Amino acid sequence: MNRILPLVIVALAILAFATLLLVAAPAAQITSVEPPEDLQPYTPAQARGRDHYVSLGCVYCHTQQPRDPAQGPDAQRGWGRPSTPADYVYDQPHQLGTMRTGPDLLNVGARLPSRSWQLTHLYQPRAITPSSLMPGFPFLFEEKNSAGEGDVVVPVPERYRPEGKVIVARQEALDLADYLLSLDRTYEATRLDLRDNGFQAEEAGNR
Amino acid sequence: MGFTIGTLLAFSFAVSLIALAALIWAISRRQFNVTQRDAMMILPEGEEGKVDDPTSHASDGHAAPESPPMTREWRRLLLFMFISAIVWLLVGSAFGLIASLKLHLPDWLNGSPELTFGRVRTMHLNAVAYGWLSLAGIGTALWVLPTIFRTPLRHPTLILLGGLLWNVGVLAGLLAVASGWTEGLEWLEFPWQVDLVLAAGGAFLAVPLIMTAAARTVGHIYVTGWYLLAAMAWFPILFVLANLPGIHSGVQEATVNWWFAHNVLGLWLTPLGVGAAYYFIPKIIGKPIFSYRLSLIGFWGLALFYSQVGIHHLIGGPVPTWVVTLSVVQSVMMLIPVIAVAINQHVLWMRNLGAFRVSLPLRFIAIGALMYTFASVQGSLEALRVINTVTHFTHYTVGHAHLGAYAFVTLVMFGSFYYMLPRITGKSWPMPYLIGLHFWLVFLGFLIYFFALTIGGWLQGLAMLDGSRDWLESMQLTVPYLEARSIGGFMMVLGHLLFAVNVLSLILGRGARQGASQQDVRVTTEAGA
Numbered sequence: 001m002n003r004i005l006p007l008v009i010v011a012l013a014i015l016a017f018a019t020l021l022l023v024a025a026p027a028a029q030i031t032s033v034e035p036p037e038d039l040q041p042y043t044p045a046q047a048r049g050r051d052h053y054v055s056l057g058c059v060y061c062h063t064q065q066p067r068d069p070a071q072g073p074d075a076q077r078g079w080g081r082p083s084t085p086a087d088y089v090y091d092q093p094h095q096l097g098t099m100r101t102g103p104d105l106l107n108v109g110a111r112l113p114s115r116s117w118q119l120t121h122l123y124q125p126r127a128i129t130p131s132s133l134m135p136g137f138p139f140l141f142e143e144k145n146s147a148g149e150g151d152v153v154v155p156v157p158e159r160y161r162p163e164g165k166v167i168v169a170r171q172e173a174l175d176l177a178d179y180l181l182s183l184d185r186t187y188e189a190t191r192l193d194l195r196d197n198g199f200q201a202e203e204a205g206n207r
Numbered sequence: 208m209g210f211t212i213g214t215l216l217a218f219s220f221a222v223s224l225i226a227l228a229a230l231i232w233a234i235s236r237r238q239f240n241v242t243q244r245d246a247m248m249i250l251p252e253g254e255e256g257k258v259d260d261p262t263s264h265a266s267d268g269h270a271a272p273e274s275p276p277m278t279r280e281w282r283r284l285l286l287f288m289f290i291s292a293i294v295w296l297l298v299g300s301a302f303g304l305i306a307s308l309k310l311h312l313p314d315w316l317n318g319s320p321e322l323t324f325g326r327v328r329t330m331h332l333n334a335v336a337y338g339w340l341s342l343a344g345i346g347t348a349l350w351v352l353p354t355i356f357r358t359p360l361r362h363p364t365l366i367l368l369g370g371l372l373w374n375v376g377v378l379a380g381l382l383a384v385a386s387g388w389t390e391g392l393e394w395l396e397f398p399w400q401v402d403l404v405l406a407a408g409g410a411f412l413a414v415p416l417i418m419t420a421a422a423r424t425v426g427h428i429y430v431t432g433w434y435l436l437a438a439m440a441w442f443p444i445l446f447v448l449a450n451l452p453g454i455h456s457g458v459q460e461a462t463v464n465w466w467f468a469h470n471v472l473g474l475w476l477t478p479l480g481v482g483a484a485y486y487f488i489p490k491i492i493g494k495p496i497f498s499y500r501l502s503l504i505g506f507w508g509l510a511l512f513y514s515q516v517g518i519h520h521l522i523g524g525p526v527p528t529w530v531v532t533l534s535v536v537q538s539v540m541m542l543i544p545v546i547a548v549a550i551n552q553h554v555l556w557m558r559n560l561g562a563f564r565v566s567l568p569l570r571f572i573a574i575g576a577l578m579y580t581f582a583s584v585q586g587s588l589e590a591l592r593v594i595n596t597v598t599h600f601t602h603y604t605v606g607h608a609h610l611g612a613y614a615f616v617t618l619v620m621f622g623s624f625y626y627m628l629p630r631i632t633g634k635s636w637p638m639p640y641l642i643g644l645h646f647w648l649v650f651l652g653f654l655i656y657f658f659a660l661t662i663g664g665w666l667q668g669l670a671m672l673d674g675s676r677d678w679l680e681s682m683q684l685t686v687p688y689l690e691a692r693s694i695g696g697f698m699m700v701l702g703h704l705l706f707a708v709n710v711l712s713l714i715l716g717r718g719a720r721q722g723a724s725q726q727d728v729r730v731t732t733e734a735g736a
Contacts, residue, residue: 002427004420004436011437011510015444015474018514021219022466026530030459055387057325063600065524071596072523073674083525088457093391096461098520100600100671101310101685103678125313131683135313135324195525198532198592 030194035089038187042090042179049179052172054093056137063097064106064183071199080107080185084195087185102134109184118177119154119169127160140173219533223511223540230507234500241503245427246495249355249486257493260566261629262636274354277631280363281353285631286714287367288346289624291374293707295338298381300700302331307696311689321385329384329396336394336471337405338377340612342370343620344479345412348435350627351486352416355432356423362415369411376405392460394468395449402450406443413439430502434482437510441474458525465517472611473513477579480616481509481548483623484576488552491569491626492562497554501547508544512537519590522599538590545583552576567642571622574650578614585610597672602685602692603664606657613699614653621645621706628713634720637712645705652698655691663688 042050053059066074068082075081083106088094112118117128123141125132143165147153152174154167161167169177247255306328309315316322353360360366380397383389389396397405416439420432428436449467489496496502518526518534556563556573563569585607588594598604625642629635636642663685670681 004417004428007428007433007436008440011440012444014510015441015470015514017219017222018470019448019466021515021533022517022530023463026462026527027455027459029527030457054391055389056320056323057329057389059391059393060325060328067523072672076674077678085458085525087525090457092456092460094457094460094464095391096458096521096524098393098600098604101602101682129679131679133310133313133682133686135309135317137320137323138317139320194527196521196523196528196531198528199523199596201528 030085033084033086033089033191033194036086036187036190039087039090039185040182042182045175045178046182047179048172049175049177049182052140052176053179054095058105059095059097061097061099061101061134062103062105063100064104065096066104066106068195068197068199070203074104077103078107078111079104080110081189082192082195083185084189084191086190086194105180105183106185107183109181110186113181115177115181116155118180119152119173120156122173122176123154123156123167124160127157137173140170140176142168142170144168219515220536223515223537226511227504227508227543230504234503241427241499243495243499245429246489246499246502248425248427249429249431249490250493250495255493258562258565259491259493260562260568260626262567262625262639262642274350274630275357275359277633278359278363280367281360282631284360284363284367284370285346285350285627288342288349288370289628289710290714291370292339292342292346292620293710295334295342295377296703297707299331299334299339300696300703302327302334304693304696304700306331307689307693311686311693320387326384326387329389330381332394333380333384333396334377335612336476337380337397338374340476340479340616340620342373343624344438344476344483344616345370345373347483347620347623347627348416348439348479350631351431351483352435353419355429355486356420356425358419358422358424360415361418361422365411366415369408369415372404372408372411374408376401376408379404390450390452392464394471395464397450399450399452402446406447406450409443409446413443429486430496430499430506431482431486433506434478434485437506438475438478438482441470441478445470445474461521461524462518462526462530465520467517469517469520470514473509473516476612476616477509477513480575480619481505481579483619484552484572484579487572487619487623487626488556488569488576491566491572492555492559494555494559496551498551501551505544505547505551508541508547512540512544516541516586516590519595522590522592522595535590535592539587541583542587545580545587548576549580553580567639567646568622568626570646571618571625575615575618575622578610578618582607582611582615597665597668599668600671601664601667602660602688603668606660606664609653609660610657614657618649621649624706624710628710632713634713634716636709638709641705641709645702645709648702648705649699652695652702654695656695656699659688659691659695663692 065083066080069075087106121128122137124136124138125134126136141154143162144151145165147166147168151168154169156167305316305322306324309324309327320326349360349366376397380401383398383401384396388398390398417436420428420436445467449463455463485496485502515537516534518530519538522531522535552573553576556569563573589598589604589607625636667681667685670676670684671678
């Protein structure tokens with residue numbers, strides 16, 4: 001260990017080896033996946049909504065990767081079947097997430113399909129779930145004295161909005177709700193072999 | 208794809224084992240020319256066994272003759288790096304505290320998108336990772352490397368430009384995140400346009416350091432040099448590859464994301480912290496590490512195993528089973544290098560508790576090194592499926608992340624700053640009692656922080672896995688633990704303020720010239736410790 005060049009070269013070779021295994025090999029496997037027939041690309045409004053989802057950092061509290069029934073009760077909670085790489089072919093950036101301060105959202109459009117519910121919840125989550133820890137996003141809405149033509153009025157209960165005002169969704173809120181409602185991977189899974197099935201093996205082993 | 212799963216997994220594991228076996232063989236056959244005598248090279252002759260601590264009386268008249276002479280350019284550069292690192296520490300911890308409070312006060316500061324939880328949390332992470340930890344680590348390297356190489360730092364003005372660019376990049380990145388302009392990937396939020404500035408800054412920092420290493424006047428590269436030089440080679444490549452825009456999408460992007468994110472910890476922040484500890488612990492105590500040969504296993508084991516652990520962040524997710532299993536296996540293999548480093552560092556300071564009691568910098572660094580052992584062992588266990596299924600997706604992981612990035616790297620950096628700054632300025636700490644207070648505030652604050660999230664997160668995970676309980680319970684039960692975490696976090700922020708005040712008054716000239724008033728220093732240190 002008296003020379004710099006061999007030290008740096010071996011160190012970089014080890015990193016290249018890791019990159020081959022963690023990046024290149026999975027990429028070769030996953031990029032062959034065909035989009036599922038029942039999964040539509042995002043509409044322009046849904047794509048804008050997804051951009052808001054990303055920029056507001058929803059991913060830091062919500063995953064989009066339901067677990068296998070062998071691992072946890074996700075399906076029982078209505079979060080959907082275990083997901084596979086095919087379910088994410090239109091997602092960039094990916095929003096798989098690592099935290100469940102809130103519930104998984106990969107199928108929230110199927111579980112909670114009401115736009116009014118979603119908009120109310122975005123304005124003030126505690127209007128729907130009193131113990132919720134989710135921040136409200138009042139800046140995606142307008143407080144008006146009365147609704148104008150074409151305004152989407154959000155049915156926020158009276159005690160959660162300023163007196164005498166109506167809450168009207170801005171375009172951002174409508175787009176975000178559109179995106180959330182589009183989250184629906186209830187069609188049949190393809191290529192289940194490309195997800196982590198390690199917990200199934202473990203359960204089979206315990207039997 | 209059956210063959211891919213089995214073969215790639217077996218291939219990687221076999222290569223790692225063969226490499227490890229080859230390394231052990233090479234060491235036992237003395238193919239690597241390292242001896243215990245090499246470990247003594249950082250100790251000036253005739254000074255072995257004497258405690259070298261600029262914050263206490265134990266180091267009377269003990270300068271650092273092995274350092275190249277302090278020049279104006281070098282001092283200006285180091286102070287710039289340290290002060291800007293501390294500014295990001297204060298900014299980052301303020302955002303951290305706000306984010307922590309928001310988790311149990313969800314209607315607080317809710318009026319604008321810039322202050323929503325998802326952005327404040329992200330600004331916290333990026334400010335402390337790329338602002339505080341990176342700049343503190345590079346700053347430490349800028350002092351330690353010329354010292355162990357016994358040669359002046361090459362091109363300090365170029366490095367200063369690199370440091371300026373790096374700061375501009377961090378500031379621009381934080382403003383981008385605040386305004387909602389983000390790449391949307393954890394640890395990679397800064398837009399790629401901003402990443403260009405950081406990459407340019409990083410190049411100006413790394414190249415002169417490598418030139419300094421090439422111009423060294425000593426034959427042997429001390430173990431700290433291995434870690435720091437390798438980190439300078441790894442990080443730029445990781446950072447550029449991971450930030451290339453528009454290449455990846457979907458699940459494949461997720462594997463790139465976590466390949467990068469865990470390597471930032473394993474191949475960047477960890478070597479900066481371990482490298483610093485490998486220098487300062489023996490330097491302050493005045494005795495070499497336990498076994499210099501063992502440090503080879505620690506270093507190469509880290510490179511080999513740590514670089515493949517990233518996909519343990521996707522356990523149970525939509526990625527092929529074999530990649531997940533590979534990362535789980537290599538996470539467990541990390542025990543080997545971690546135990547090697549632990550033996551080397553802990554045996555030394557635990558056998559010299561007298562120095563540990565006297566020297567406050569050593570207290571920060573040794574406790575930090577101990578936390579590295581704890582964080583790594585916890586990380587290996589956390590990667591096991593049976594534990595991960597509970598802890599993944601919960602606050603437990605956040606506690607673990609802070610055990611590594613805070614209790615390990617940050618404490619080591621605090622201690623390093625306390626050691627280096629009197630050497631750099633030629634002055635004594637003006638308020639030594641604040642150092643002890645700083646230690647206890649951040650240490651106790653961290654214990655509250657860590658145990659609150661660890662217990663709360665574990666209970667959260669159990670509730671989430673229990674199909675007979677409403678999911679909402681798993682969130683509601685965390686509230687008291689989140690409140691406790693805010694209290695711990697508040698104490699840590701308070702400690703950071705004391706640290707900043709002390710550093711500022713030292714630099715602004717309130718400290719006595721070293722050697723001038725040792726008597727005062729002695730009295731106040733004893734009162735503070």
